[in-house]
Amino acid sequence: MNEADFDSKKEGVVLSGMRPTGELHIGHFEGVLRNWVELQNTHRSFYFVADWHALTTELDTTHLQRHTLDMVKDWLAFGVDPEKSTIFVQSYVPQHAELGLILERLINIGALERMPSFKDQLNHLSTQSTTRDENGQILTGEDAFRRLAKEKVSAGFLNYPVLQSADILLYGATHVPVGEDQLPHIELTRELARIFNRQYGETLVVPEALVGEAKRIRGTDGRKMSKSYKNDINPGMDPAQITSRVKSMVTVRSTLEKKGEPFDCAVYDLQRVFNQEGELRIAQGCRNASIRCYDCKMELPDKISAAYDDYREKRPKIGDDFVKDVLHEGNKRATTVAQRTIERVIEAMKMDYLR
Amino acid sequence: MNEADFDSKKEGVVLSGMRPTGELHIGHFEGVLRNWVELQNTHRSFYFVADWHALTTELDTTHLQRHTLDMVKDWLAFGVDPEKSTIFVQSYVPQHAELGLILERLINIGALERMPSFKDQLNHLSTQSTTRDENGQILTGEDAFRRLAKEKVSAGFLNYPVLQSADILLYGATHVPVGEDQLPHIELTRELARIFNRQYGETLVVPEALVGEAKRIRGTDGRKMSKSYKNDINPGMDPAQITSRVKSMVTVRSTLEKKGEPFDCAVYDLQRVFNQEGELRIAQGCRNASIRCYDCKMELPDKISAAYDDYREKRPKIGDDFVKDVLHEGNKRATTVAQRTIERVIEAMKMDYLR
Numbered sequence: 069m070n071e072a073d074f075d076s077k078k079e080g081v082v083l084s085g086m087r088p089t090g091e092l093h094i095g096h097f098e099g100v101l102r103n104w105v106e107l108q109n110t111h112r113s114f115y116f117v118a119d120w121h122a123l124t125t126e127l128d129t130t131h132l133q134r135h136t137l138d139m140v141k142d143w144l145a146f147g148v149d150p151e152k153s154t155i156f157v158q159s160y161v162p163q164h165a166e167l168g169l170i171l172e173r174l175i176n177i178g179a180l181e182r183m184p185s186f187k188d189q190l191n192h193l194s195t196q197s198t199t200r201d202e203n204g205q206i207l208t209g210e211d212a213f214r215r216l217a218k219e220k221v222s223a224g225f226l227n228y229p230v231l232q233s234a235d236i237l238l239y240g241a242t243h244v245p246v247g248e249d250q251l252p253h254i255e256l257t258r259e260l261a262r263i264f265n266r267q268y269g270e271t272l273v274v275p276e277a278l279v280g281e282a283k284r285i286r287g288t289d290g291r292k293m294s295k296s297y298k299n300d301i302n303p304g305m306d307p308a309q310i311t312s313r314v315k316s317m318v319t320v321r322s323t324l325e326k327k328g329e330p331f332d333c334a335v336y337d338l339q340r341v342f343n344q345e346g347e348l349r350i351a352q353g354c355r356n357a358s359i360r361c362y363d364c365k366m367e368l369p370d371k372i373s374a375a376y377d378d379y380r381e382k383r384p385k386i387g388d389d390f391v392k393d394v395l396h397e398g399n400k401r402a403t404t405v406a407q408r409t410i411e412r413v414i415e416a417m418k419m420d421y422l423r
Numbered sequence: 424m425n426e427a428d429f430d431s432k433k434e435g436v437v438l439s440g441m442r443p444t445g446e447l448h449i450g451h452f453e454g455v456l457r458n459w460v461e462l463q464n465t466h467r468s469f470y471f472v473a474d475w476h477a478l479t480t481e482l483d484t485t486h487l488q489r490h491t492l493d494m495v496k497d498w499l500a501f502g503v504d505p506e507k508s509t510i511f512v513q514s515y516v517p518q519h520a521e522l523g524l525i526l527e528r529l530i531n532i533g534a535l536e537r538m539p540s541f542k543d544q545l546n547h548l549s550t551q552s553t554t555r556d557e558n559g560q561i562l563t564g565e566d567a568f569r570r571l572a573k574e575k576v577s578a579g580f581l582n583y584p585v586l587q588s589a590d591i592l593l594y595g596a597t598h599v600p601v602g603e604d605q606l607p608h609i610e611l612t613r614e615l616a617r618i619f620n621r622q623y624g625e626t627l628v629v630p631e632a633l634v635g636e637a638k639r640i641r642g643t644d645g646r647k648m649s650k651s652y653k654n655d656i657n658p659g660m661d662p663a664q665i666t667s668r669v670k671s672m673v674t675v676r677s678t679l680e681k682k683g684e685p686f687d688c689a690v691y692d693l694q695r696v697f698n699q700e701g702e703l704r705i706a707q708g709c710r711n712a713s714i715r716c717y718d719c720k721m722e723l724p725d726k727i728s729a730a731y732d733d734y735r736e737k738r739p740k741i742g743d744d745f746v747k748d749v750l751h752e753g754n755k756r757a758t759t760v761a762q763r764t765i766e767r768v769i770e771a772m773k774m775d776y777l778r
Contacts, residue, residue, distance in 0.1 A: 119774065123528045127622055133776040159774055165524040166517045169586070173478045173579035180578055218533035223582055224524070226532055230578060231524070267482055395777055419474065419514055421488040422750055 082111040083241035085118035088135040092142050093300035095293040099282040105147040113153040114239045120158050124224040140391045145383040156398035163406035167234035174263045190217035233257035238406040240273040268416040286334040288317045303376035311369040319361040328354040342371040437466040438596035440473035443490040447497050448655035450648040454637040458600050460502040468508040469594045475513050479579040495746045500738035511753035518761035522589035529618045545572035588612035593761045595628040623771040641689040643672045658731035666724040674716040683709040697726040
């Protein structure tokens with residue numbers, strides 16, 4: 069199928085990426101992939117492995133290939149369809165770096181330092197509250213922790229919202245599915261597109277955020293679900309493993325006689341996603357203490373498992389070679405689109421005099 | 424001539440670039456180009472138009488093409504020889520962006536903020552000494568000016584030493600001709616090469632700085648020579664124009680009877696470069712007040728002019744089309760070398776699994 073025919077009847081353009089950091093959990097599947105599978109029917113869809121983004125926080129690339137191939141297998145087994153979507157690897161489309169470099173010139177450092185993701189990272193890394201500047205003066209509070217953290221954060225991390233903007237703008241994405249926490253980044257992308265268009269003439273599409281209606285799924289301990297916290301449930305688990313993880317979940321009712329508030333409980337996150345017919349009954353039972361937490365939990369494992377029957381059947385049948393073929397084809401298609409944008413960008417900047 | 428034969432007998436590799444910001448003055452010719460013309464005989468030489476660097480401080484690209492072509496004409500007329508050197512335009516070799524993006528991940532923000540060029544730029548831009556942080560707290564001194572300036576400096580500017588490192592490492596440069604002020608940048612380049620090699624295995628050549636013996640030429644007012652200060656002398660000027668500029672120069676002897684110190688005088692910078700046979704006599708005459716400043720100056724215009732006779736004869740004969748041919752050929756050759764390095768880099772990072 070040639071690039072011109074592909075997707076010719078779809079109107080909007082959607083772009084989304086995922087870092088290849090290891091096994092996906094149900095939060096990824098329900099929060100991101102289910103959306104991708106829907107959107108590919110209505111939008112020209114570009115889904116990519118954000119490997120250059122992964123490098124901003126992890127330089128060890130030993131498992132990068134394995135993680136990439138496994139993640140894309142998950143996408144495919146769950147229904148992301150290479151006949152409907154362009155599936156590719158960021159580092160195989162160097163135009164991302166090229167547009168990123170150009171956009172970096174359009175934004176000041178202050179704007180990037182104000183990004184919540186950057187501040188969060190600095191907060192996360194700062195453990196001491198005083199330090200000294202190069203003149204030996206004692207610094208305290210905000211300035212101290214910023215300085216310390218800047219010794220631990222890569223320059224690529226500061227620029228990652230700029231590279232993300234390049235990811236989006238290269239494909240003329242009209243819509244970018246994101247969580248609330250990513251909204252400031254989409255605002256930056258819009259701002260960069262506007263600055264470029266104002267400086268060099270209308271060239272880049274200003275995208276809209278598509279804030280997911282996906283329901284939140286907290287980890288089994290109530291924190292953000294993450295493999296590294298060992299509080300994750302993943303679709304590859306059999307019902308017994310899922311049962312054991314669900315049983316271990318901490319609920320909010322101190323005694324079973326006490327009334328609960330379902331929205332405060334991570335178990336209820338799962339009910340809302342996997343047990344929609346039981347959702348209201350359970351909320352009521354929790355609020356008036358007529359259902360035991362154990363019984364509430366026990367409704368889940370079979371339902372969670374069943375939601376991935378199809379996935380579990382397909383997943384082992386997808387081989388590395390097939391994934392590589394899909395990515396080869398996707399990289400080629402993505403490169404064609406990306407290069408077309410770069411050429412328009414260079415032309416707008418009057419830097420095409422040697423072409 | 425194919426790429427393999429080109430330069431096959433030279434040992435070291437030299438890389439150097441210049442921003443296309445307008446007419447070149449004698450400081451560029453004597454401080455940089457004379458060195459290039461020498462080095463191309465002994466080293467594989469890569470000389471490039473640093474247009475992406477120019478964009479870090481100037482977004483207006485209206486005159487970029489003109490400045491680029493004119494600058495390369497100057498190079499060619501002065502003796503930079505496309506049969507001996509690879510002459511190219513940075514933005515036509517997107518591998519610079521690609522390696523820059525990878526290197527950005529290997530260095531922390533603190534290291535870039537400590538670069539003297541970055542600090543100087545912040546100093547230059549800061550005009551106020553107090554401001555407030557986002558919580559309304561008053562900031563003073565260092566932290567205040569940093570915050571203010573960060574609203575005016577592009578993210579690309581912070582990263583420019585990283586892009587410069589990519590420029591160098593892409594071509595396996597063994598030697599980089601620089602002024603003293605650029606030494607911290609070469610140190611950063613060496614550090615980045617070492618970090619990469621340690622993390623992913625020996626891949627990148629660690630370059631050496633080649634600190635120029637070029638003599639300093641201050642502007643006619645004693646400040647740094649710059650077209651924007653109108654204190655420049657350039658090789659396109661005829662002897663009358665040069666005479667007028669030299670006459671206007673401020674010398675350090677308050678009266679002609681007072682003894683002077685030649686090394687404190689911008690006129691003596693010119694004597695050292697253009698009047699080597701008179702240099703010692705004049706230094707003596709200045710130190711014992713036996714020569715008048717007027718007479719000292721008047722030895723210069725003919726000599727300066729004569730140094731560029733050959734240049735002035737050749738310059739008008741070089742047409743845009745010839746320059747474009749040179750750059751086309753150079754871009755092609757540079758791309759071949761750069762792509763080879765990128766492939767080795769990607770392989771070392773084990774990110775070549777889809778090639």
